Amino acid sequence: MNILITGGTGMLGRALCAVLLAEGHQLTVLSRQPAKVAKLCGASVQAFASLDDWRPGVHFDAVINLAGAQILDFPWTEVRKHALWASRITLTEQLTAAIARAERKPSVLLSGSAIGYYGDCGEAPCSDAFAVPNPSAHDFGARLCAAWENAASQATGWGVRVCLLRTGLVLARQGGLLARMRLPFKLGLGARLGDGLQWMSWIHIDDWVGAVLALLRTESACGAFNLTAPQPVRNIEFTTTLGRSLNRPTPFTLPTVLLQLALGQRAYLLLGGQRVLPERLQAISYRFQQPSLPEALRGLA
Numbered sequence: 001m002n003i004l005i006t007g008g009t010g011m012l013g014r015a016l017c018a019v020l021l022a023e024g025h026q027l028t029v030l031s032r033q034p035a036k037v038a039k040l041c042g043a044s045v046q047a048f049a050s051l052d053d054w055r056p057g058v059h060f061d062a063v064i065n066l067a068g069a070q071i072l073d074f075p076w077t078e079v080r081k082h083a084l085w086a087s088r089i090t091l092t093e094q095l096t097a098a099i100a101r102a103e104r105k106p107s108v109l110l111s112g113s114a115i116g117y118y119g120d121c122g123e124a125p126c127s128d129a130f131a132v133p134n135p136s137a138h139d140f141g142a143r144l145c146a147a148w149e150n151a152a153s154q155a156t157g158w159g160v161r162v163c164l165l166r167t168g169l170v171l172a173r174q175g176g177l178l179a180r181m182r183l184p185f186k187l188g189l190g191a192r193l194g195d196g197l198q199w200m201s202w203i204h205i206d207d208w209v210g211a212v213l214a215l216l217r218t219e220s221a222c223g224a225f226n227l228t229a230p231q232p233v234r235n236i237e238f239t240t241t242l243g244r245s246l247n248r249p250t251p252f253t254l255p256t257v258l259l260q261l262a263l264g265q266r267a268y269l270l271l272g273g274q275r276v277l278p279e280r281l282q283a284i285s286y287r288f289q290q291p292s293l294p295e296a297l298r299g300l301a
């Protein structure tokens with residue numbers, strides 16, 4: 001297949017490119033740093049500096065949309081919120097407009113989203129059949145995901161099959177959540193967050209890539225899919241399991257007030273949670289390679 005990928009230089013994009021290249025697909029990555037694409041994504045990968053590079057006559061069989069500025073890195077000032085919005089929603093709108101202009105449309109658009117779509121769900125399990133009609137005005141993350149999904153879904157109007165990747169906390173050897181947690185845990189400073197009862201819905205990076213490939217190939221698949229392992233855990237269990245995988249104790253608690261003072265609105269992402277179940281992935285018979293957290297973490301330790 002000839003595939004266009006946005007965000008291909010990121011943690012998830014690079015892992016996906018490696019597997020797609022090994023399967024013999026031709027890849028083009030849209031990037032703000034086109035000169036780095038071959039080094040980051042693979043020597044044969046072409047770079048687009050802008051969607052204007054998608055010339056008439058160029059056909060992509062599939063588009064995979066992963067671009068987005070980092071959610072947790074900087075305080076959510078109005079300027080930062082604008083960057084988070086523009087890098088996802090505005091870019092996705094430009095992408096669907098480019099799809100509309102294309103003489104031959106791609107068959108499928110796989111577009112990023114996150115389990116933050118569900119907001120803080122407490123104990124209620126979140127099925128991917130569930131659509132949040134009106135995300136809380138106070139939950140910027142949920143509104144961001146809903147608008148991102150809405151922008152991607154416009155491509156269905158052009159006859160494109162659209163799958164929305166409601167991604168959980170991706171566990172990988174390099175980058176993402178574990179890269180941030182490993183050092184404090186190794187120093188014996190691993191701590192549960194707040195009361196530690198909030199749910200954490202995680203997925204091993206190999207399963208994230210496997211699930212994306214399954215959605216690419218399954219022609220009947222469309223709509224929202226939870227990309228999470230079938231066994232979400234509470235924060236307290238995640239903390240002790242990660243500590244055990246690194247042979248370190250985890251006796252501490254980071255109090256809610258401290259997290260709120262340090263992170264402001266972003267604390268919501270750590271103190272709230274979702275108990276997400278990948279029902280629709282399992283309905284297309286996706287078999288998880290890493291369904292259990294202790295084994296997943298042992299492999300990545």
Ligand SMILES: NC(=O)c1ccc[n+]([C@@H]2O[C@H](COP(=O)([O-])OP(=O)(O)OC[C@H]3O[C@@H](n4cnc5c(N)ncnc54)[C@H](OP(=O)(O)O)[C@@H]3O)[C@@H](O)[C@H]2O)c1
Binds near residue numbers: 006007033069168
């Ligand atoms: N990793 C996770 O645990 C997780 C969980 C849920 C959802 N997601 C979502 O999945 C997507 C990929 O995640 P990731 O972990 O691979 O992210 P990542 O490593 O931060 O990569 C995201 C990519 O998006 C592009 N990007 C960054 N800032 C941008 C901006 N201001 N404007 C336009 N493009 C920008 C960058 O590509 P260029 O520099 O090449 O332009 C970057 O390589 C993200 O949208 C993320 O929100 C990730």
